[in-house]
Amino acid sequence: MCDGGVVKILVVEDDPAIAESLAVGLGRHGFEAEVVHDGTSALHQADGCDLVLLDLGLPDLDGSEVCRRLRERSNTPIIVLSARSNELDRVVLLDTGADDYVVKPFGLRELIARIRAVIRRSGTGVPDHRLDLGPLVVDLRSHEVSVDGTPIEVTPKEFDLLAHLASNPGAALNRRSILEEVWDVNWYGSPKTLDVHVASLRRKLGHPEWIQAVRGVGFKLVVDATAGPADEPDGA
Numbered sequence: 001m002c003d004g005g006v007v008k009i010l011v012v013e014d015d016p017a018i019a020e021s022l023a024v025g026l027g028r029h030g031f032e033a034e035v036v037h038d039g040t041s042a043l044h045q046a047d048g049c050d051l052v053l054l055d056l057g058l059p060d061l062d063g064s065e066v067c068r069r070l071r072e073r074s075n076t077p078i079i080v081l082s083a084r085s086n087e088l089d090r091v092v093l094l095d096t097g098a099d100d101y102v103v104k105p106f107g108l109r110e111l112i113a114r115i116r117a118v119i120r121r122s123g124t125g126v127p128d129h130r131l132d133l134g135p136l137v138v139d140l141r142s143h144e145v146s147v148d149g150t151p152i153e154v155t156p157k158e159f160d161l162l163a164h165l166a167s168n169p170g171a172a173l174n175r176r177s178i179l180e181e182v183w184d185v186n187w188y189g190s191p192k193t194l195d196v197h198v199a200s201l202r203r204k205l206g207h208p209e210w211i212q213a214v215r216g217v218g219f220k221l222v223v224d225a226t227a228g229p230a231d232e233p234d235g236a
């Protein structure tokens with residue numbers, strides 16, 4: 001969903017001035033905004049987006065109808081922008097599948113906070129929950145690991161170790177700090193435990209070269225994003 005960790009927001013707003021200022025404001029906060037001015041275009045453009053900001057008063061379709069149709073086919077979060085503020089509208093809207101509702105006029109700061117909250121709740125397209133290193137994806141929320149789209153079973157400790165390495169791709173992490181981070185500060189077990197877990201992860205990921213030993217330091221994760229799928233195990 002999220003190319004390069006940028007959250008892409010579809011702004012559906014027929015008022016060009018509001019649409020433009022929203023796009024600029026979203027851009028300033030690190031979001032990528034795409035603007036459409038009517039409901040039909042919204043239905044065409046929504047699929048590639050991580051979140052939809054949807055004005056209710058559109059020239060062709062009613063915003064609540066757009067909302068309902070979008071919800072029928074995807075879980076992409078929808079925040080409705082509306083001048084209608086009474087409680088009934090709110091209930092009706094949330095019924096059509098909107099995730100939240102912002103009443104016009106609103107401040108950009110409030111809108112950004114709502115967007116962040118909805119994205120956090122939805123668990124979709126959230127860069128800080130999903131470490132995407134090309135062929136290797138580590139999902140910090142679901143604790144799932146995949147290589148080339150294939151789920152990999154790892155133990156909880158292996159997951160913590162991989163998540164730590166994947167949070168600092170390319171960085172040489174020293175053994176002491178890895179042990180403290182992944183096991184815990186008061187952990188006095190054998191340092192060999194780390195090597196055992198590294199060996200196991202290398203085997204499970206099918207790319208032993210991704211977790212590199214750094215002499216005199218510890219380990220670093222280097223995922224070659226251009227590499228193809230792993231070779232078949234040679235069975236030897």
Ligand code: CA
Nearest residue numbers: 014055057058
């Ligand atoms: Ca409007």
